[in-house]
Amino acid sequence: MRRNSSITLLSVGHACVDIYQGAVASLVPYFVAERAYSYAAVSGIVLAASLLSSVVQPVFGVLTDRWAMPWLLPLSTLLGGVGIALSGVSDSYTLTLAVVALSGVGVAAYHPESARVARLASNGSHSAMGWFSLGGNLGFALAPVLVACVVATGGLRLTPLLVIPAAIGAALCLPVLRALGAQQASTAGKTVKGEDDTSSFIRLSLAVVCRSIVFIGLSTFVSLYTTQRMDGSKAAGTAALFLLYLGGAVGSVLGGSLANRWDRVTVSRWSYLLTAGSVAGLVFIPGPALYLFVMLTSAGLYIPFSLQVTLGQDYLPSRVGTASGITLGLTVSVGGLVSPLIGSVADKTSLQTALAPLILMPALSWLLFRTLPEPAVPQSVDAAPKGEDADVAHSPVQPDPR
Structure with a gap:
């Protein structure tokens, strides 16, 4: 199978999985409307999806x-879908938390191995990894639309229909895995040349934590916040959430292209600086301009996304799977841990007051990126194959990537 075909199928499969990350936030307004959950309660549901993922993914x-x-890949895709499909079946808050957590485990299991397979299929290409990340962002973007089409028509009792994307995603990854079987075997026995830079990896991880707090905080509450700002229109809230995820799709592709012209650290640093301003606009500037700032914030948060994953792999060339699990899982999920705090502040004050501190997070990411070096791309050594397989030997053996 050609590299472009493999990346395309993996990207679509990635979209099918990340629908279930986006679906959690997309279901929040329906849980509030049908079950009268408080802000803190729906934050707990987001936490349930994130907590196990934060522990299990590394x-x-x-x-x-x-x-x-x-x-x-197919097993975790199905697990992620089944959990969300069951979330609307029972009125029990405890059972809802349990099945959403089950979906989180499925998503957690998917990402490190899919990252390894995607980088192997792409031979370490920044652009290809950007397209792979784009698939996940499109899944996020489609989540509110899919949830609205299903749940808005018949209520939470129709959530079992949401398992369909999981079945499609599981089927799509099978031909790619068969095609890559021989390629993975050809890289067996190689070692990675390059020293781990643990200090830089820790600083990178802290920057990703700050990004995660902003993104998950907004994905949880931007729909409710927009509904308040637009005179109670649920459609306005759904549109804002859709734009938040759609802007991420644009940012992922743009990030890979920009990294081919400038280095990954520089591109990420300037993206975070611009994002700090756009978050401020989202929180404080009234009227329809809110939608523009939602798009700018999303693009700014996602331009560095795939770049951070490959940076983590290159900072830890001997532990690429571990690096992927941390940058895609542990650090990203920390935002879910902060989400209940945002909900509690919003219950006591207002959503605008609760969201205002998010402006500081991309600024902190910018400061951390100012201290990071651009790493050299590690090389595989030992028994390197000749001819057509030689290109494979130039990518890390145990690669990665939401």
Whole structure:
């Protein structure tokens, strides 16, 4: 199978999985409307999707550093879909938390191994990884539309229909895994040339934490915030959430292209600086201009996304799966841990007051990126194949990537 075909199928499969990350926030207004959940309660549901993911995803990353587990891709895709599909079946808050957490485990299991497979299929190309990330962003963007089409017509009792994308995604990854079987075997026994830069990786991870707090905080509350600002229109809130995810799709592709012209650290640094201003506009500037700032914020947060994943891999060339599990999982999920705090502040004051501190987060990411070097791309050594397989030997053996 040609590289472009593999990346295309993996990107679509990535979209099918990340629908279930976006679906959690997309279901929040319906949980509030049908079950009268408080802001703190719906924040707890977002936390349920994030908490297990934050713990489990690095574990799967460590495992993929030791063994290839391609079977995880279809299995975890189905698990992510089943959890969300069951979230509207019972009125029990405890059961809802449990099945949403189950979906989070599925999403967590998917990303480190899919990152490894995608980088292997792309031979380490920044642009290809950008397209792979684009798939995930499109999944996020489609989530509010899909949820609205299903749930708005018949209520939460129709959530079992949301399992359909999972079935499609699981089927799409199978031909890619078969095609890459021989390629993975050809890289067996190679080692990665390059030293781990743990200090830079820690600073990178802190920057990703700050990004995560902004993105998950906004994805949880931007729909409700926009509804308040636009005179109670649920359609306005759904549109804002859709734009938040759609802007991420634009940012992912743009990030890979910009990194081919400038280095990844520079592109990420300037993206975060611009994002700080756009978040301020989103929170404080009234009227329809809010939609523009939602798009700018989303693009600014996602331009560095795939770049941060490959930076993490290059800072830890001997532990690429671990790096992927942390940058895609642990750090990204921290935002879910902060989300209940935002909800609690909003319950006591207002959503605008609760969202205002998010302006500081991209500014902190910018400061952290000012201290980071651009790493050299690690090389694979030992028994490097000749001819057509030689290109594979120039990408890390145990690669990555939401």
